[in-house]
Structure formats: C-alpha cells, structure tokens
Amino acid sequence: MKKLITTVIIDDELHSRDELTFLLGRYDELEIIGEADSGEKGLEVVMRKKPDVVFVDIEMPQMSGLELAKSLQNMKNVPLIIFATAYVDYAAKAFRVQALDYLVKPFDEEQLQDTVERIKERLAFSGKQEDIKTGIEKLAVEDEGRIVYLSPADITYLFREDRETIICTLDGKYSSKTPIKELEGKLHGYPFFRTHKSYLVNLNKVEQLIPWFNGAYQVKVVGQKEEIPVSRNYVKLLRERLEL
Structure with missing residues (x-):
C-alpha cells in the first residue's frame, strides 16, 4: 500500500481551514490527519500525530x-512547514524558520499545486530517512588554525558566546567561528536539542532536569559542571524527547 503524505492544518479561521481542506483534498497523495484553531492546540496535534507536513x-x-x-x-x-497567511510581509521571517513555502490568501490553485510538488520532491529526496546516519561521519571544527574532527556522540553540548561557538566534549572544549545554527544543521539527524537560542544539547548526555524559576529549567549533562538553561517553551518538548 502506497504511503500517503500526512498533513495537519492550523488556522484560527474556520473558513480558511475548510478552504484549504477542500483544495488539498484534490490531491490523492495527501492525507489530512488533523487540524487546530490555535497555535497551542496545533502544537499538541503535531506532537501527537507527527505529520509529514x-x-x-x-x-x-x-x-x-x-x-x-x-x-x-x-x-x-521535523515536519515540513508551509505558511498559509493573508500577510505578505512575513515571508523573510518565515524562511528563517526553515519554511518550505509561503502561500498567500486567497489561495491560488496553481501556486498550491507548485507547493504540493515541492512537498513531494522534498519527501522523495529525503526518503523519510533523515534521522538515519551511517558510515564514518565526524564534525569538522576549525579551532585555532587547526581542523579537529569530532564524533557527534562525544559532544555534550554547544553554546554561543560573543562571536564564537564553544563545543564541549568530555575531553575538552573547542572554539569555532561557525554559527550555532549552522552546526545544528550539520548535526541534524543526531539527538541534539535546542534548549535555548544559544544552547544545543546532546540528549544522550543529559543526566538531570532541574527546576529553575518561572517555569524554566536547567539541564545537567554528563561530565560537565555547568548547568544549561532550558526555555519555558521547550520544557514539555524536551521531556517528551527524553522520557520513555
């Protein structure tokens, strides 16, 4: 049986959800498995149903x-993100969060068809195997004029300080000019989690989750004295990733 591309629609306007449901219903390869009328409910639906798009x-x-x-x-x-909005002036911000496409209401059917084709191409290209890493793969880090090759499994966490990214391992720390966002992309598929805008943590190295204040937490990782901040918005998702 051919696998369908599972889809969730999130919009606070009912008529917009209905219109998009109708238009997407014309594509046999898509299956709408959920919808929500707010961002909060949408996050719950996506976490529960784990759609492709x-x-x-x-x-x-x-x-x-x-x-x-x-x-x-x-x-x-991470599902593919398609923004569907009445506002054209958010496009730049949308692509900063790695959106695949940006649709403007009222929906143009030709543009929507192009979007569906992009979805199919992207999923076919990734083969839904984005989280499988094989062979010898190391992160190359330029550190004080030398190139150091680090195994992702040996990295405990990374953080941005001033204009440098500090990469922490059990054996030491390495300084790199590469932005943390770029390193996060290179580590995609390994169990790293953005706990804060300036911190990226290896989930396999997490030992403790410690309450801090105002709903925020701190993480303690193996072999490191420092406690790493966890933003309130990420606490629930972090626990879901960590706990059986």
Whole structure:
C-alpha cells in the first residue's frame, strides 16, 4: 500500500481551514490527519500525530505561526512547514524558520499545486530517512588554525558566546567561528536539542532536569559542571524527547 503524505492544518479561521481542506483534498497523495484553531492546540496535534507536513497561519492569538514553527524545529522528525497567511510581509521571517513555502490568501490553485510538488520532491529526496546516519561521519571544527574532527556522540553540548561557538566534549572544549545554527544543521539527524537560542544539547548526555524559576529549567549533562538553561517553551518538548 502506497504511503500517503500526512498533513495537519492550523488556522484560527474556520473558513480558511475548510478552504484549504477542500483544495488539498484534490490531491490523492495527501492525507489530512488533523487540524487546530490555535497555535497551542496545533502544537499538541503535531506532537501527537507527527505529520509529514504542517500548513499553518501566521497571525493567530497567543502563539503565532512563527512561534509554533520555531518550537517544531526541536522535534525528532521535523515536519515540513508551509505558511498559509493573508500577510505578505512575513515571508523573510518565515524562511528563517526553515519554511518550505509561503502561500498567500486567497489561495491560488496553481501556486498550491507548485507547493504540493515541492512537498513531494522534498519527501522523495529525503526518503523519510533523515534521522538515519551511517558510515564514518565526524564534525569538522576549525579551532585555532587547526581542523579537529569530532564524533557527534562525544559532544555534550554547544553554546554561543560573543562571536564564537564553544563545543564541549568530555575531553575538552573547542572554539569555532561557525554559527550555532549552522552546526545544528550539520548535526541534524543526531539527538541534539535546542534548549535555548544559544544552547544545543546532546540528549544522550543529559543526566538531570532541574527546576529553575518561572517555569524554566536547567539541564545537567554528563561530565560537565555547568548547568544549561532550558526555555519555558521547550520544557514539555524536551521531556517528551527524553522520557520513555
């Protein structure tokens, strides 16, 4: 049986959800498995159903589509994000959170067809195997004029300080000019989690999750004295990734 591309629609306007449901229903390869009328509910639906693709509005009360997309970047299998909005001036911000496409209401059917083709191409290209790493793969880090090859499994966490990224391992720390966002991309598929805008943690090295204040937490990792901050928005997702 051919696998369908599972899809979730998140929009606070019912008629927009209905219109998109109708238009996407014309594509036999797509299966709409859920919808939500807010960012908060949408996050719950996506975490529970784990779709391949999420169509999401940007302007929503409380949690916006952009905030939702940022939260989804910490999922083990990050769904493709398609923004569907009445506003054209968010496009630049949308692509900063790795959106695949940006649809403007009212929906143009030709543009929607192009979007569906892009979805099919992207999923066919990845083969849904983005989290499988094989062979010898090491992270190359330029450190004080030399190139150091680090195994991702040996990295405990990374953080951004001033204009440098510090990569911490059990054996030492390495300084790199490479932005943490770029290193996060290179480590995609390994169990790293963005706990804070400036911190990336190896989940296999986490020992403790420690309450801090105002709903925020700190993480303790193997072999490191420092406690790493966890933003409130990421606590629930972090626990879901860590716990059986």
